[in-house]
Amino acid sequence: MSLAQVLFYVMAFIVVASALFVASSKNLVRSIFMFFITLFGLAGLYVLALADFVAVTQIVIYVGGVLVLILFAFMLSGKETLNVLQQQKSKFISLNKLPALLLAALFFVVMVNVILKSDVDNVYWVKMVRGANRQIKPNDLMTDNIGINLMTRYLLPFEAISILLMMALVGAAHLTRKEQGTV
Amino acid sequence: MNFYTTYFLIAIGLFAFVALFTLFGVYAERKLSAFIQDRLGPTEVGKFGMLQTLADIMKLIQKELIIPAAADKVLFLMAPVIIFVAVYLGFAALPWAPGLVPANVNIGLYYILAIISIETLGILMAGWGSNNKYSILGAMRSAAQIISYEIPAGFALISVVMIAQTLNLQDISMQQGILSAEKTKFLGFWDVSANGGILAWNIFRAPHLIIAFVIYFIASLAESNRAPFDIPEAESELVAGFHTEFTGLQFALVFLAEYAMMYLVSMVGVILFLGAWNTPLPNIGAVHLANWTTGVAWGIFWIATKTMALIAVQMWIRWTLPRLRVDQLMNLCWKVLTPLAFLCMLISGVWRLWLM
Numbered sequence: 001m002s003l004a005q006v007l008f009y010v011m012a013f014i015v016v017a018s019a020l021f022v023a024s025s026k027n028l029v030r031s032i033f034m035f036f037i038t039l040f041g042l043a044g045l046y047v048l049a050l051a052d053f054v055a056v057t058q059i060v061i062y063v064g065g066v067l068v069l070i071l072f073a074f075m076l077s078g079k080e081t082l083n084v085l086q087q088q089k090s091k092f093i094s095l096n097k098l099p100a101l102l103l104a105a106l107f108f109v110v111m112v113n114v115i116l117k118s119d120v121d122n123v124y125w126v127k128m129v130r131g132a133n134r135q136i137k138p139n140d141l142m143t144d145n146i147g148i149n150l151m152t153r154y155l156l157p158f159e160a161i162s163i164l165l166m167m168a169l170v171g172a173a174h175l176t177r178k179e180q181g182t183v
Numbered sequence: 184m185n186f187y188t189t190y191f192l193i194a195i196g197l198f199a200f201v202a203l204f205t206l207f208g209v210y211a212e213r214k215l216s217a218f219i220q221d222r223l224g225p226t227e228v229g230k231f232g233m234l235q236t237l238a239d240i241m242k243l244i245q246k247e248l249i250i251p252a253a254a255d256k257v258l259f260l261m262a263p264v265i266i267f268v269a270v271y272l273g274f275a276a277l278p279w280a281p282g283l284v285p286a287n288v289n290i291g292l293y294y295i296l297a298i299i300s301i302e303t304l305g306i307l308m309a310g311w312g313s314n315n316k317y318s319i320l321g322a323m324r325s326a327a328q329i330i331s332y333e334i335p336a337g338f339a340l341i342s343v344v345m346i347a348q349t350l351n352l353q354d355i356s357m358q359q360g361i362l363s364a365e366k367t368k369f370l371g372f373w374d375v376s377a378n379g380g381i382l383a384w385n386i387f388r389a390p391h392l393i394i395a396f397v398i399y400f401i402a403s404l405a406e407s408n409r410a411p412f413d414i415p416e417a418e419s420e421l422v423a424g425f426h427t428e429f430t431g432l433q434f435a436l437v438f439l440a441e442y443a444m445m446y447l448v449s450m451v452g453v454i455l456f457l458g459a460w461n462t463p464l465p466n467i468g469a470v471h472l473a474n475w476t477t478g479v480a481w482g483i484f485w486i487a488t489k490t491m492a493l494i495a496v497q498m499w500i501r502w503t504l505p506r507l508r509v510d511q512l513m514n515l516c517w518k519v520l521t522p523l524a525f526l527c528m529l530i531s532g533v534w535r536l537w538l539m
Binding site for chain 2: 027029030033036052053056057059060063064065067068071072075141142143
């Protein structure tokens with residue numbers, strides 16, 4: 001096995017194991033911090049897939065933003081609410097877990113189907129790229145490519161997303177604002 | 184296998200440098216604060232008290248590791264490590280001299296921004312793990328402050344990136360001196376590609392970057408939790424904020440992280456705005472000062488000197504300005520720095536299109 005393969009398996013193991021811990025742990029704070037390890041492992045997998053920009057974006061947005069927001073929400077909520085959440089009955093199979101189990105099972109079936117049906121060695125577009133000798137090499141400049149594509153080919157979706165984010169920002173600012181005269 | 188030995192050596196070397204810098208930095212800070220407040224500072228241990236920090240470290244290492252009974256042990260023990268490692272990882276992408284950079288990543292700047300944001304997580308972990316109201320208040324304040332100030336800092340950096348057209352820190356450094364491959368213009372009209380020196384630095388290539396530099400510098404003070412932005416520690420209100428409960432080696436790690444962070448943010452500022460490892464001396468006619476003072480050893484000397492100078496300014500500010508109240512802090516960030524940073528970014532775009 002090459003070093004890249006060893007690294008892949010190590011990181012995949014870290015991601016899966018930490019994700020399992022996140023889902024099964026009784027201690028909510030620890031599962032949030034464990035989620036950090038999952039996200040970091042995922043970033044490592046992206047680097048192995050030569051998507052370093054995506055990996056760093058993952059860390060900036062998920063670790064620096066989303067995770068910290070989750071922690072904030074957690075720390076600002078009262079201790080009583082959290083205690084109720086943490087003292088669930090520990091039966092593995094119960095009626096109120098049925099929808100979740102069903103969803104998970106269905107999703108699992110879909111995933112297995114995807115893996116079985118996709119013939120990974122003979123995918124059409126992979127073959128095409130290989131034939132035209134246009135694979136991405138470790139030293140290629142990927143950021144330039146992303147920038148150019150965002151500003152030309154994907155300009156409309158990019159602008160639409162930025163307007164959506166703008167609306168969210170304005171909404172958030174409006175919600176936190178004090179009403180005039182009721183100070 | 185030789186390859187990997189070099190990697191390990193570089194990592195160990197960087198760690199040794201960070202540790203040494205912290206030793207020196209703590210001593211310098213104590214002497215500087217003493218000078219500002221008309222005191223003497225450390226005088227007893229060694230000549231001029233120079234061995235004082237060494238003695239302090241010896242004391243910290245020997246101390247008992249105390250874990251509060253109600254603390255979350257795993258989080259409490261992990262937190263200082265994560266805080267320090269997050270800062271230490273950032274050093275991997277910093278260029279030291281022409282051709283001397285631990286990891287020449289093409290998204291170096293973005294990587295450093297990402298790594299800095301991990302520190303917030305470590306601080307929150309420390310605050311929650313200590314199970315102490317002062318710790319958690321300090322951690323929340325710190326996280327709120329770091330997240331807010333990342334925005335003006337990020338936009339100030341983007342305005343440089345728009346001028347430089349690259350995220351690679353080594354390329355950005357290269358552009359600001361005589362080794363530049365493209366034409367460098369002083370203030371947009373005078374071609375100084377051959378002169379180099381201080382004239383080719385980013386803050387003089389485009390004058391609005393001076394404002395961007397000031398914005399970045401203020402935001403970097405906030406990101407390293409130092410006065411006047413030290414409400415996360417606020418001795419008079421919160422004992423010591425998020426590191427109230429730490430003793431011995433753990434406290435040493437938190438301290439190491441603070442000084443490493445000071446060095447990291449200052450060095451990023453130097454690389455992006457103040458000419459990185461380029462010499463400040465320009466070529467004047469037949470006197471080729473810039474050519475004589477460019478090289479690997481000179482590069483390390485210049486970048487270290489400039490960074491230390493910036494850190495000295497950080498210390499100077501810490502010991503002269505009072506602490507900002509939390510609403511003043513947020514007002515400064517959102518109503519002054521962020522719009523100014525946006526303006527800088529806009530000017531950068533126009534500058535790049537029409538004047539370069």
